[in-house]
Amino acid sequence: MLIGAHVSAAGGTFKAVARAEEIGAECFQIFASSPRMWSAKPIPEKVAEKYRSEMERAGMGPTVLHGKYLIALGSPDAELVAKSETALRADMAAANILGALGVIFHPASHRGQGFDAVVDRFAASVRKVLDSEPGDTLLMLETSAGAGDHIGSSFAELGTLVRAIGDDRVAVCLDTQHVWAAGYDISSTDTLNTAIDEFDREIGLDLLRSVHANDSMRGLGSAVDRHDNIGEGFIGAAGFATVMSHEAFKDIPFYLEVPGTNKSGPDRPNVDALKKIRTQVGAG
Numbered sequence: 001m002l003i004g005a006h007v008s009a010a011g012g013t014f015k016a017v018a019r020a021e022e023i024g025a026e027c028f029q030i031f032a033s034s035p036r037m038w039s040a041k042p043i044p045e046k047v048a049e050k051y052r053s054e055m056e057r058a059g060m061g062p063t064v065l066h067g068k069y070l071i072a073l074g075s076p077d078a079e080l081v082a083k084s085e086t087a088l089r090a091d092m093a094a095a096n097i098l099g100a101l102g103v104i105f106h107p108a109s110h111r112g113q114g115f116d117a118v119v120d121r122f123a124a125s126v127r128k129v130l131d132s133e134p135g136d137t138l139l140m141l142e143t144s145a146g147a148g149d150h151i152g153s154s155f156a157e158l159g160t161l162v163r164a165i166g167d168d169r170v171a172v173c174l175d176t177q178h179v180w181a182a183g184y185d186i187s188s189t190d191t192l193n194t195a196i197d198e199f200d201r202e203i204g205l206d207l208l209r210s211v212h213a214n215d216s217m218r219g220l221g222s223a224v225d226r227h228d229n230i231g232e233g234f235i236g237a238a239g240f241a242t243v244m245s246h247e248a249f250k251d252i253p254f255y256l257e258v259p260g261t262n263k264s265g266p267d268r269p270n271v272d273a274l275k276k277i278r279t280q281v282g283a284g
């Protein structure tokens with residue numbers, strides 16, 4: 001179990017490596033391009049080469065890319081879906097160039113159409129992206145907090161999407177804050193076991209390939225996506241100890257997306273907090 005964090009890739013993806021090292025992260029997540037803008041420039045081979053040598057020097061674990069927040073494959077707006085497919089393709093291409101573990105993206109909203117109505121189109125879009133970007137990079141659907149019409153707050157919905165897509169490059173990223181907000185109590189052993197059993201039944205545990213490790217500013221089932229620093233929120237340090245001691249997470253990389261002590265994003269105190277818990281539960 002590696003402890004990583006989201007870091008900035010400003011100035012070139014290779015610069016993310018030193019930033020991760022600086023806070024003690026063992027692996028990291030980055031945006032391949034600005035997450036709130038459609039534009040995406042391909043990563044030049046020179047930059048990728050520099051990135052690879054930096055990764056080797058630092059001995060970093062698997063990198064994941066976070067897809068753009070704008071991606072909305074379940075939208076009824078055909079133009080928005082087309083833009084989303086292009087953006088996701090660009091993220092997958094970047095992941096392939098970097099040799100990343102995969103791209104994590106939000107299933108986003110069905111915009112009032114209902115989940116069932118969008119499954120086939122959503123799956124067709126994902127297949128189109130995967131077909132146009134061959135390689136072994138994973139495409140990971142992220143669990144959602146369940147606000148409004150957002151898809152993927154239940155493991156059943158994610159399982160349905162995964163089967164509809166039917167490609168073995170599709171996997172899942174579990175965000176601890178999102179599943180908590182969606183009503184899965186991962187903080188105590190019994191309820192975590194129930195949640196993991198449900199994940200296994202609905203999706204398949206082998207498809208759990210990454211974790212976003214975030215505490216929660218809001219209570220269980222709030223449906224609100226609001227991350228907190230590790231140990232400062234409703235999940236708490238004890239809750240993370242429960243999660244990290246479960247064998248479902250044994251070999252899964254954890255990526256922090258917390259506000260940070262100075263509100264500047266994941267930092268050393270949060271990395272250290274998770275490392276300390278990992279040592280406590282003997283999951284290192």
Ligand SMILES: [Zn+2]
Nearest residue numbers: 066105106142
């Ligand atoms: Zn996310």
Ligand SMILES: [Zn+2]
Nearest residue numbers: 178225226227
């Ligand atoms: Zn979130």
